[in-house]
Every structure is written in C-alpha cells, then in structure tokens.
Amino acid sequence: MDTSVKLGELTLRNPVIPASGTFGFGHEMAKWYDLNRLGAVALKGTTREARFGNPTPRVAECEAGLLNAVGLQNPGVEAVVREELPRLRAVYSGPVIANVCGFSAEEYVEVARRFDEAGADILEINVSCPNVRHGGLAFGASPEAAAAITAAVKAAVKKPVYMKLSPNAADIAAVARACEEAGADGLTLINTLLGMRVNPRTGRPLVSTVTSGFSGPAIKPVALRMVFEVCRAVKIPVVGVGGIASADDLLEFLSAGASAVQIGAQNLVDPYACLRVVEELPKRMEEYGIRDLKSIIGRTGNGQ
C-alpha cells in the first residue's frame, strides 16, 4: 500500500501535515510522538521582526470549532532560523514548510529569502491571516494583490512557493488562477473564515479583536468546496486544509483534488491528531480498496 504523495518534485511519505499556527515550531510536539511519522511539518507564521500578537483573550470556542486571533506571535525570522529550526531539525528529518508572513511585499520577500537560504523545503506565503491589520489578508483578498506578492517572492527564492489563500476573498478561484499565472508552485487553502462570538450576558465580544478566524470541523464543507473549485481552476498542486480530523476527511479532500492536507484545529484538542490520521489512513485505504493514494487525487472530477 502506498501512502506517499507528491508536491511538485517533493515526495511526502504521507499527505498529513500539521497546519501552521497549531503546532508551534514543531520541536515541542516531539514530546508527544516521533514527528518523522508525518508527511511534512508547517511552522508557525513568521514575520521579519518579533511580534507579541493581539491582546488576550485571543481564542474562543464555538460549535464544532474555535475562533482565534493570535495575530502572528513569533520571535522574528532570525530567531526562528537560528533557534527554532535547528531544534526541529534535531528531532525531525522530513520536509519543512515555512509559513511566511508580512506587512509589505518587501517583508514577504525578505522573510521568504531567509527561509530559502536556511533550508526550508516549501515556502508557504500567508496572504490570508485575518487577524492583523494592514497585512496578511490585505495581500490575498484580490487576484492582483496576491499575484504581485507571488511574483515578488518567486523572483527572490529558489524553493517552491505555495500561496496560502483566504476563504474571505470574493472569488478564491480567481485569486488561485492569478497566483498560478504569477508563478506560484502550489497553493494551500483555506485559512480561517472570519467569525465572531459575543458574551450573551454583557454583549461584549469574546475575542479581543472583535472578529477573528474560525476553524475546526464546522468549516470542513466550506473548505472542501473551495479546494474542489480551485483544483478545477489551476494545474499546480493544492494542499487542502479546513476541519480535517480523520482519514476519511483526508480522503474527501484528496478526492476533491488536493495533493496533501493540513490538520489544524484538531491538534489543539488532541495532540496526537495528525498521528492518528497517519495510522488510520492505511486501514481506510485497505477497506476502500485504494492501493496508491496518488491514484485518487481529483477522482471526484466535476462531480457528475
């Protein structure tokens, strides 16, 4: 049975990747299990300078999911490359996906270049964070803005560039096509949906930023639909993310066209979430008569 998948030239032993922001910088998760069981590891979103992020509370629960507005807390790209990445490399030898964030095209380019030199295997360009002002989503909301960042980063780095897209864009397939035309090697989608909760007693928002990013099992159908639409609009590989918590969820996303998946919110509930899916996957493949996982990518076709 073959669980391996390909992201361009890169082969992953399986399609299971912890999503950025739900797995720290990876190394601390080695307390729970051997990270080499994973297909790849995505790092916490990283900016040029250190950031504390938004005031707390910056998380709230909701039905079948959660809201977060962490706001890209990170120690800055130099500290990540000098301290966090070597710690991860000490316990993990598989592919590393750096999540690149910024507040200007120049910042995206600088951070991406630093990770490119430092040996990240994929540069995931986060133009979809809904929790920072004047950054993140501002660069992913329109096809033109996303294409400009894609082209600027592509011109500066050697490693594959994956644009991480927002479900909050008016037309995610149009943004995806623009990124592909600007040279993106792949796409990751979806980042969180904009959401909100209010304390019914006081009328005050539960999260300090008022609105925040909604993720978890509740968003899975939305994510799957968007992955399906984007996969029909582009030829580059797509990494599907949104509410995935089981091998069956993973098989849905691969059928819709994703080449690999990321697991996000579920890591916060169950630190073994990714490992459980890795272990469940061959059992489901056997049950469903799937010998090579690559063979089912996009099998849903147009659904007719």
Next chain:
Amino acid sequence: MYKNALYRVAENRPIAREVFRMRLLGDTRWITAPGQFVNVRVDGCYLRRPISVCDWDGGGLTLVYKAVGKGTRLLSNVRPGETLDLLTGLGNGYDPSAARGRRTVLIGGGVGVPPLYGLARRLALAGEPPAAALGFQTAADAFLAESFLTLGCEVLVATADGSLGERGFVTEPLSRLDYGYYFACGPEPMLAAVHALGREKGAEGQLSFERRMGCGFGACMSCSCETLAGPRRICVEGPVLRSGEVRF
C-alpha cells in the same frame, strides 16, 4: 513531560456554591509540581477545559472547580464511574524550594484557592506549614479553609460581604501579616494587589495566572502574556510566574 490518559471518576460533588470536588483515579506520575494543570475533554465541547490540580497522590488526583460556563457545567454532571480523557502534567507549577527558610504565605482568591492546597500539603510535609490567606465573595462560596487548618496552617479568611472572616479583600488581613515569600493564585486584580503589597513588604513570590487557552500545551500561543522577561505562554512557561518578571 506531558501525558494523555483516561481517568475514572471516583467522586464529583459540590463543596460550596457551584464549586465541585472531583476525584479522578489513574496515572499521576506526570504531575511533578503543585500548581500544574490538566486539560479535560468534556463531551459537548470542542476545546478541552484547563483546570488546576488541587492535589494528587500515587492513585489519582483531585480537581476543585467552579461550574461557571458551559464546559464546567457539563463537567459537574459527570457521574462517578464515568471516564474522562485528560492531558496531565501541563504547566510549570510552583517551585516550593524558592521559599525555603522564609516565612511563607499562600494567597488564594475564589477558584484560585485549589492549587494552593496541594502546595500547602507539600510544605507542611516538609515541616514548614505556611500561612494561608483565602478570599471569597461570601460564606456560601468558601471552601477548603478547614483543610488548610488541618495541615497546621494559620488561616486568614476574608469575604467581600463579611459573612465569613474579615470583611473586604484578602489583602486586608494579608497587609497585617509578616512574611518574606508568597504563592498566589486568583483573579488578576487580586494578583496585582498582592504583587504591590509584596513589594511594600520586600517579599518575593510566585503568582499563578489564568488565560483562556486553545491547546494547553504550547502549540497555539493563544494564552501568551507579556512579562518583563519577554512573552510567556501561560500554558507552558506558566501558569506560575515569578514576582520579579510579572508586569501589571
């Protein structure tokens, strides 16, 4: 180090208004310091609920929690014999050795009191029972005060309405006490007042903070707190911070 394991509920009953004591049987070897917490999976809730460990021994652990929201209310309905999924050994906990040789007081407010009990028991076992200053809203909310007395602690109680002990905040009786080291847990305004009082008295201490958490084990950075020593995740580098590093 962390551990994910199942625990059998041996007891879950009210000990004060909306306050429950739960005894859980199972593996406690991953709990290494008083003031650490567990993250409890609650049927019907997506996220786990972080709850401080009141006390533990070789056979199990005790949680004392207040049913204030959806998760803790559901938890209060769990019956003896049922099983709960916990992440244990979370957080740094208190370092009792830092107080050695100094007159020590434990300062708790409301549901901040429980982790101080496990600490008090360990200090008492080491032959140094601390004083305990406990604050509650009203007599109906008070709990564990007798348990601290049983350990040999000098116990000072304050309630906001004066229905038990002294009227006012816990800092009232505390201000008259002579101490060189303190351990505190409670609402943030109480911690700020305790911190200020400690500075006046030249006392150092350790303060346990509460933040709404995502994961409870350092992965999501939802519970970060700015300190004089840089950002700290309350779930990993906390919940206990030293008086010299906190910033109010």
